Amino acid sequence: MVYALLLLGLVVLVVGAEIIVRGAVSLAEIARVSPLVIGLTVVAFGTSAPELAVSTVSGLKGDSAIALGNVVGSNIFNVLLILGLSAVIVPLSVSAQLIRLDVPIMIIVSIAAWLAAVDGTIQRWEGVGMLLVFLTYTGWLVREGRRQVPDQSSETSESVSPRGMSVVVSLLQLAIGLGLLVWGAQLLVESATTIARSLGVSDIVIGLTIVAAGTSLPELATSVVAAFKGQRDIAVGNVVGSNVFNLLMVLATAAIVSNNGVPVAAETLRFDMVVMVSTALLCLPIFFSGAIVSRTEGAVMLTLFVSYTALLISGSLLMPWAGTAKSWFAYGVFPATCVAFGILGWLTRNRGDVDPVGQDHQ
Known part of the structure; x- marks a missing residue:
């Protein structure tokens, strides 16, 4: 029964997020902001x-380990699996804009x-400070988006929401979606905690895997569909907006x-958390390599995600070699990958071997 509740919680979360995204994107179109800003703010916040x-x-509920694992695991999942x-x-x-501003901000807040x-605890006052930074960043994004691209709202409206929903309907969708999210979250937390304790697995591992993957499904669906439809900025x-x-x-x-x-x-x-920071750092050389994430780079990111997940599971099963493997992965594999991508990106840019799609965004 508890596994059925876990599945139900995941389904309710996805449905609620989908409803929220639809209503939020419509409101963003009414506010006249660019597709990139929609991706960084409304879509990112809705899917998160x-x-x-x-x-x-x-x-x-006092299960802060699941809360931390959910955030850290989701950020790793977003970049390595979804973007890959x-x-x-x-x-x-x-x-x-992503290369100059938003990715560096993602890296800075990850390190912060x-x-x-x-010190072993993220204090309440630190949370307040982070929230104030978030409000400032979001306000700046919306203002810049409206100032730079004030005339794209009509095109975006036609492609994303052809029915032109009214503000009232959009707000109603947001309310319904939020209600579903709260209900789904309660089902997910309760069932995940029960499963963790019955299997002898720690709450942090459950948060880093099952809960993180489940709550990141909206990001996965949104980014994959956007990629298929050519909405690459979104x-x-x-992904970048969700991580921030x-x-x-x-x-x-x-x-x-x-x-x-x-x-x-x-x-x-x-x-x-070291892997989370390294994952954010990995975006910089990848994005700089011709302003494009290639299929090869995506495949490497997927390989890193599979390796990370395998190490998590191995650690939870108390494999004797897991500790050493984790250290090599976090402090050896990731830095080496970042350096390799950085060198390849530098060589690519100096050869002028830049994809035309990437040039359009320079």
Whole structure:
């Protein structure tokens, strides 16, 4: 029965997120912002709403380990699996704004979250600070989006929401979607916690795997569909925006609503959060390599995700070699991959071997 509740919770979360995205995108079109800003804000925030619901409920229930694992696992899942899979399907062009601003911000906030966790707890005041940064960043994005591309709303409206939903209908969709998210989050947290305890698996591992993957399904569906439809700014912006949202809004909210902040286990700090930061850093050389995420780079990202998941499972099963393998992966494989992609990207740009799609975004 508990597994049926887990599945039901995941389904309800996905349906709720889909309804929220539809209503939110319609409101963004009315506000006249560009597709990239829609991807970075409305779509990213809508698809990250499950993470927010799950982490908030977890924090209120005292299951902060699931809240932390959900955020860290989702950020790793978003880049390595979602972006990697989308690039394997269709090579993704990357806009100049993402390279100059949004990806560096994602890297900075990832490092900041890791530094906040060094003392073993993400405190409530740190959560408040992260939330204030999030509000400032979002406000700047919306203002710049309206200033730079004020005339694209009609085109976006035709391609994304041809029915031209009214503000009232959009707000109603947001309310219904939010209600479904809260219900789905409760089902997911309760069933995941029960499964973790019955199998002897720690809450943090469940949060890093089952819950993180489940709450990231909306991002996966959105980015893959956007890649198929040629909406590459939305596909990439969704991932980058979701990761920033997860750290500055989701994790911050969990820290604020929890009585004692969000506790961080030593293993999570040494391995999972290091992988999260390394994953963010990996985006920089990949995006710089001709302003495009190639199929080869996408395949490497998928391989890294499979390796990370295998190490998580091995660690939870107390395999004797898991600890050493984790250290090699976090402190050896990822830095080497970043350096390799950085060198390849530099050589590519100096040869002038840049994809025309990428050039359009320079």
